[in-house]
Amino acid sequence: MTQRLILAGGGGFARELYFWSAACIEAGTLPPLAGYLDDGGDVLAKLGYEIPWLGSIADFVPTTEDAILLAIGSPAAKRAVHGKLAVRGGAFPRMIHPLTRVVRTAKVAEGVIFCPGSAAGPDTRLDRFVTINTDSGLGHDAGVGEFSTLSSRVDLTGHVQIGPDVTIGSGATFMPKVKVGAGATIGAASVVYRSVPAGATVYAAPAKRLKSR
Known part of the structure; x- marks a missing residue:
């Protein structure tokens, strides 16, 4: 196993992972936390967090000992940061918190x-690089495309298919077999009864289409 854990990002989600990764480190599924990266400088020190700032994402060169968690919510930003670090040899572990329920037939990239x-x-x-936030879940046969982010309390029922680079707001619910296209945005508390085209933004209960790219 790699020898040290690094958070890429210093925003709100990084602060959450600062605490949540501790349980994984204690369980032995992640290496010890060494510090974080952020292009804005040592932003967490200003908030009283005692975690070393290891430099900017733009300048950081990973070693073979580094395991990097993308501590970023935005799919576009996740994809961009991954591109910068992967080309320099970055390794990216999965983080499965001990208080999750992931069955053995789930395919986790x-x-x-x-x-x-x-x-x-x-x-x-x-x-790859899907984020499933607190108290969110996937029913049987559901799928989520790379770099997509589910905020807290999202419910994907059976056979729902979410494309890549999708942002889903807190409390959204998806009826069975709904499909969501790449790059779509689903607003908080939406109830999605119908499939959503790529690039669309929907909101409300039932969710209504507001705009497309």
């Missing part, structure tokens, strides 16, 4: 983050 209380049911699929 590189860099996926499961926060406390999240779940993935039978034959689910989570592509």
